[in-house]
Amino acid sequence: MRSYDAFLLISFGGPEKREDVIPFLENVTRGRGIPRERLAEVGEHYYLFDGVSPINQQCRDLIAALRDDFAANGVELPIYWGNRNWDPYLEDTVAEMARNGVRRAVALATSAYSNYSSHRQYLEDIERARAAVPEAPEIDLIRPFYDHPGFIDAFVDHTRQALERIPEELRPETRLLYSAHSLPIAMAKKSGDPRRDYGSLTAYEAQLLETARLITERLDRDYPYEIVYQSRSGPPSQPWLEPDINDRLEQLAKEGVRSVVVVPHGFVSDHMEVKYDLDVEARETAEKLGIRLERAAAPGTHPAFVAMVRDLVAERAEGRPPRGLGAIERSCHDDPADCCQRS
Numbered sequence: 411m412r413s414y415d416a417f418l419l420i421s422f423g424g425p426e427k428r429e430d431v432i433p434f435l436e437n438v439t440r441g442r443g444i445p446r447e448r449l450a451e452v453g454e455h456y457y458l459f460d461g462v463s464p465i466n467q468q469c470r471d472l473i474a475a476l477r478d479d480f481a482a483n484g485v486e487l488p489i490y491w492g493n494r495n496w497d498p499y500l501e502d503t504v505a506e507m508a509r510n511g512v513r514r515a516v517a518l519a520t521s522a523y524s525n526y527s528s529h530r531q532y533l534e535d536i537e538r539a540r541a542a543v544p545e546a547p548e549i550d551l552i553r554p555f556y557d558h559p560g561f562i563d564a565f566v567d568h569t570r571q572a573l574e575r576i577p578e579e580l581r582p583e584t585r586l587l588y589s590a591h592s593l594p595i596a597m598a599k600k601s602g603d604p605r606r607d608y609g610s611l612t613a614y615e616a617q618l619l620e621t622a623r624l625i626t627e628r629l630d631r632d633y634p635y636e637i638v639y640q641s642r643s644g645p646p647s648q649p650w651l652e653p654d655i656n657d658r659l660e661q662l663a664k665e666g667v668r669s670v671v672v673v674p675h676g677f678v679s680d681h682m683e684v685k686y687d688l689d690v691e692a693r694e695t696a697e698k699l700g701i702r703l704e705r706a707a708a709p710g711t712h713p714a715f716v717a718m719v720r721d722l723v724a725e726r727a728e729g730r731p732p733r734g735l736g737a738i739e740r741s742c743h744d745d746p747a748d749c750c751q752r753s
């Protein structure tokens with residue numbers, strides 16, 4: 411039994427006013443080889459929302475829900491929050507934790523899957539922040555949780571709600587498009603534990619497919635489903651995971667598909683990549699093609715998702731085996747030291 415004296419939420423971070431958009435994008439893309447045109451284009455996505463990314467408020471909402479849930483269940487951990495790319499920066503939060511005498515914290519990152527950006531980079535963020543802070547607490551990062559029942563149940567609920575918004579006569583023929591953030595293929599190939607065999611897929615793709623299966627199986631009908639990708643950046647010469655959701659919608663229209671429900675199962679909340687890339691861009695594509703599109707909400711503060719966080723904290727404290735509904739090998743659940751390298 412490991413005893414913790416604090417809980418730490420770690421997230422991506424986002425700007426909340428126009429002047430912060432460019433400095434934020436510079437933080438995200440430093441040393442990443444993202445073309446300038448792509449940056450200008452993504453900046454426009456943020457300006458469309460007056461420079462306010464939804465992600466910070468979503469973190470505040472999750473923290474408020476966790477406070478209530480922890481209090482109602484006798485979990486007496488103070489809650490801290492720090493980001494990779496914007497204020498409150500993780501390093502400042504770790505310094506505050508040290509000042510408050512925190513010695514050992516358990517942390518959850520707002521990313522459910524195994525890949526560099528979602529897993530290893532958060533481990534690096536923690537180590538960098540700790541190295542900069544004298545007497546920094548120990549920080550244990552909770553493992554990827556894509557097949558935890560709480561994550562799955564939140565999506566099942568939200569997918570049902572989205573299906574209900576599809577006119578009844580179209581519902582039986584509706585396709586489910588499970589959407590996740592694309593990655594450079596070189597990065598996807600490094601996802602997961604290098605010693606494990608994920609079949610013909612990379613670990614990230616195998617987990618995405620598994621999660622989609624687990625959600626679909628719990629719906630009232632056997633809907634056809636598939637994985638699509640969104641939010642590609644990087645130069646065109648660099649291969650990224652495909653198909654892009656917009657290209658796939660074009661093909662589906664040609665096949666006569668008239669309605670889709672998009673389930674953003676690669677994400678934890680409805681942040682900018684969901685609000686813009688799906689709700690603006692993919693919706694526009696679908697409208698042009700005459701496809702009825704409804705988007706399911708990401709977990710956000712769904713009670714099953716909030717309870718999942720408490721369960722993962724207990725799992726880590728008690729050293730319990732990971733709880734998951736999936737059948738693929740436990741990806742990074744036992745924290746291999748060399749999983750999810752960048753490329």
Ligand SMILES: CC1=C(CCC(=O)O)c2cc3nc(cc4[nH]c(cc5[nH]c(cc1n2)c(C)c5CCC(=O)O)c(CCC(=O)O)c4C)C(CCC(=O)O)=C3C
Pocket residue numbers: 422423424425435438439442444448449452463464465520521522525527528591592593594641642643644676677678681682683
């Ligand atoms: C796998 C993954 C997730 C899902 C897991 C998770 O949720 O963590 C995710 C989430 C997010 N990505 C976000 C924003 C951005 N991601 C970028 C760029 C990149 N993302 C990548 C991967 C991922 N990203 C990658 C491989 C790049 C290329 C550069 C690099 O190798 O690092 C860029 C640069 C511009 C662009 O090229 O798009 C931005 C602005 C926001 C905040 C949104 C908001 O403000 O609400 C969130 C939650």
Ligand SMILES: [Fe+2]
Pocket residue numbers: 591
């Ligand atoms: Fe991203």
